[in-house]
Amino acid sequence: MRILISMLAVTVVAAQQTSVGEKLVNQGDCFSCHAQNGQSVGPSFAAIARRYSGQPSSISQLSAQIRKGGSGDWGDVAMPPHPELTDSQARQMLSWIFSLKGGSPAAKPGAQVYTYKLKNGSTRQLDFPVYTDGKAPNVTKDIFKGYALYNSYCYRCHGTDATGGELAPDLRMSLVTGMSQRTFLSVAMAGKQDKGMPSWAGFLSQEDMIKVYRYVKGRSLDLVPSGRPSSE
Numbered sequence: 001m002r003i004l005i006s007m008l009a010v011t012v013v014a015a016q017q018t019s020v021g022e023k024l025v026n027q028g029d030c031f032s033c034h035a036q037n038g039q040s041v042g043p044s045f046a047a048i049a050r051r052y053s054g055q056p057s058s059i060s061q062l063s064a065q066i067r068k069g070g071s072g073d074w075g076d077v078a079m080p081p082h083p084e085l086t087d088s089q090a091r092q093m094l095s096w097i098f099s100l101k102g103g104s105p106a107a108k109p110g111a112q113v114y115t116y117k118l119k120n121g122s123t124r125q126l127d128f129p130v131y132t133d134g135k136a137p138n139v140t141k142d143i144f145k146g147y148a149l150y151n152s153y154c155y156r157c158h159g160t161d162a163t164g165g166e167l168a169p170d171l172r173m174s175l176v177t178g179m180s181q182r183t184f185l186s187v188a189m190a191g192k193q194d195k196g197m198p199s200w201a202g203f204l205s206q207e208d209m210i211k212v213y214r215y216v217k218g219r220s221l222d223l224v225p226s227g228r229p230s231s232e
């Protein structure tokens, strides 16, 4: 009986750790770069849980990684440091992350394609819609939100309506010359502090940054005009 009670107590404490951890992860900037399932700027939390499951000793190393930052374990994008977190908070976050190991990689959304005719006569396929009725002028809510976000946060260096500025490159050109959505999100979330590009993780969510990307993509193909695009 006593054993049963103490086992119960351990389980309850573990469950409490997990839900505190989940709250901390939600409060932090973690979801700017990590999804529960599916690769984004960083590896998914489920993938982290799978990689380190069965290695309890990895917890202290991972806690240090969350607090000090690091790179090279999953790719060449760096995980920024979080000096504001204590070791025990980082461990609580990990306790939630490790509870996800049953998570499966996100199912690929039925890859829908949207085909648009460009002004130069060629056609382009995109994996998101630009217009609400398949053709100009009314842009989707996402693109409109992207326009509004861009012109609140990005315009002062990258130029109004993504036309390039004195301080930072023309993001339309970055996309035209082949920058992928993933690279765009990585640079935008992690920043390049030494080059004057701020990190937006913690200010903008990943969904919002994808809207900014879609707006700039639409601008780069001249499907979205400069100025306030029309919407419904």
Ligand code: HEC
Residues within 6 Å of the ligand: 025, 028, 029, 030, 031, 032, 033, 034, 041, 042, 043, 048, 062, 065, 066, 070, 071, 072, 073, 074, 075, 076, 077, 078, 079, 080, 082, 093, 189, 190, 199, 201, 202
């Ligand atoms: C600006 C983007 C960004 C933010 C914000 C961010 N991460 Fe990361 N994280 C990454 C990247 C990129 C990697 C992969 C780094 C590597 O390859 O070593 C990573 C890796 C990790 C790893 C695995 C480390 C390893 O050694 O395998 C953990 C755990 C982790 N992050 C947790 C968190 C938590 C918890 C938060 C919030 C407090 C957070 N991250 C916030 C980008 C981010």
Ligand code: HEC
Residues within 6 Å of the ligand: 150, 153, 154, 155, 156, 157, 158, 167, 168, 169, 171, 174, 179, 183, 184, 185, 187, 188, 192, 195, 196, 197, 198, 200, 212
């Ligand atoms: C304070 C100025 C500033 C602001 C504000 C800013 N950026 Fe930047 N950004 C830069 C600079 C400077 C660079 C060039 C860094 C370099 O030289 O590699 C850059 C580079 C980038 C790049 C990489 C472009 C390439 O071709 O390599 C992306 C993507 C980007 N910024 C996205 C954004 C987004 C999205 C926003 C708004 C959410 C934003 N930036 C806001 C200064 C800024």
